[in-house]
Amino acid sequence: MLNIADTLYRWCREARPFALATVIRVSGSAPLPPGTALAVDTHGEAVGSISGGCVEGAVYELCRQVLESGEPPVRAAFGYSDDDAFAVGLTCGGELEVLVQRIDPADQPHLTTALEQVPAGVPVSVAQVIDGPQRFLGRTLSVFGGGSAYDGTLGSRRVDRATASQARALLRAGRTARVEVGGDADTCPEKLTLLVHTQAAPPRMLIFGAVDFAAALSQAGRLLGYRVTVCDARPVFATAERFPHADEVVVGWPHRYLESAEVDARTAICVLTHDAKFDIPLLRMALDLPVGYIGAMGSRRTHEHRRERLREAGVPEEHLARLRSPIGLDLGAHTPEETAISITAEIIAHTRNGTGLPLSRVSGPIHGSVPAAQVSSTAPLLAA
Template identity: 75%
Template sequence: MLNIADTLHAWCREGRPFALATVIQVSGSAPLPPGTSLAVNTDGEAVGSISGGCVEGAVYELCAQVLKDGGPPARARFGYSDDDAFAVGLTCGGEIDVLVQRVEPATRPHLTAALDEVVLGRPAAVAQVVDGPEELLGRTLSLLGDGSAYDGTLGSDNEDRAVVARARALLRAGRTGVVDVGGDQDTCPEKLAVLVHVHAAPPRMLIFGAVDFAAALSRAGSFLGYRVTVCDARPVFATAARFPYADEVVVDWPHRHLERTQVDTRTVVCVLTHDAKFDIPLLALALSLPIAYVGAMGSRRTHEDRNRRLSEAGVTKAQLARLSSPIGLDLGAHTPEETAVSITAEIIAHTNGATGLPLSLGVGPIHRAAPAGTLPARATA
């Protein structure tokens, strides 16, 4: 749903009804994850995609029918048919379950409020019932900010409280996902599957070392949806003019800035300084923090010397094992731009639990779910 937040926000503000088709489950290899949506308004305008083009026509027709009939939400499954190569289905071989429902903005002001937050870049989540009793299917509630406030209802106070508790955890992790609740008297008698659409604050990329490689990496990080900070102790190099793609440029000793700044389990740290007096205290601190990724630039000789110094500084073997050094994947990179691709490729592979090997050498589905709490916010929907 939040992959098309800008358009849905405009339609809700205008009070225009629309049909919303949402991927609620994926089996095997499929191009887009749960939470991705396509919407059609009463003028026949469509926005979004749920399959990269394979089944859009059929989903559009379902949306048009739901808008016309005004009936209850409808579920449909699309997969590949070996028997009929011209059948509507996914050419990638996977299966997707889709929920199609009519949305009346006037009856869901909480949805408009959540979309207000999303378009302003603030954290929000929308919980949507995707499996359960027919009368609850498609119901939504919204969480704003850190999730301490919510509006809307999924059926009863018990059901709402049970879902909100689980949705807050996903909001903190910055991850869209399905949660199962209910089926017992302590929470709610009805068993529900609820898809929590999450828009979290962008994850952070902290780049230490105001060098040419940092300029290219800050641009790549911004493109991937990170909030990028470049930090260096030398004011002559750490200037906003040299790093136009960084959200902030900080003049400070690297380890001191890391001590003072806010990080979480989605934060990535890239150390490009090549200087032991900066690297050692910075990496010793970074490797002790619960962050997603720590990488350091340098030759293999530099890496060996750095590891020795870190060990002498009290860094444990388990902590050293978290360090990606030399930083990046082996792409044969030479230029700052190529090196930025190498580094970000390693970050993507690391945060998604992937191998970094060519897909042509692998087996099985090429699309996979990422580990909890690792996806950049703008990469999920």
């Protein structure tokens, strides 16, 4: 639902009831991930998409039905129709399941507060019951303040505490995911399945080396939703004017900057300096951090020399195995812009467990599953 938070917040402020259709399960080549939503208000206005167009009409009518009748939340599944490709179904060959529920803003004031946070970029999670006893279905609980507080209820204080704990963990990791609570005497005898919608701070891309390749890469990184930092020890090159797409430009020794930088499992570190006096202390530190991607520019000869220097500096082989060098996929890139695409393509493939091969040469779903620990709901990487 956070993909349409700005409109939902406006409807909540106007106390306008609406029907919310949320993707709660996908399989095969379904085009949009769980958590994506479509909503319809009392005037028939629709916002969002749950399939890229394949089943929008059927879901819209289901939303109107639930909204007008006031009936409890309903679940509906859609898949490809072999008999009639124009029938309601996913012509891409995948399957998806949606939960459709009526939302009355007055009944869930915490949801208005949560939706308000999204356009401002404030971290927030909303846990939504998508499976379990009918009386729980569709209930929500919101976690605010980086996880320090929560509001709303799923039915009992113990279930709320357990849910808030799960939502905090997902908020720290920047994940939208399904979780289960209950099913035991300590929380609730009935098991509930929740979809935790998360807006976390954008993942970081740290680019070291104020070179032309960095200018193109900072633009590509920003397009993918990263908060981009360019760092270089040379003040004549590390200027905001040279890197207008970077969120910040830092003048300083790379390893000293990295020493105090906030990083996590979604962080991408790109070393473009190919200068040993910068690279070795920087990579020695980077390879010991729990970041998602580490790549370094340079020729194969430079790479082998760099690996020897890092071994001499005490970097173990299992850490060296994390280094992507020469950086990027083999796209035949030459220009800085082409090289930036090569690098970001490798980051996407690494993050999504992709092969990097042409889709025409691989089998299976086009939209593969996403490693749970590496995805931001507000910064989805582009994938085929």
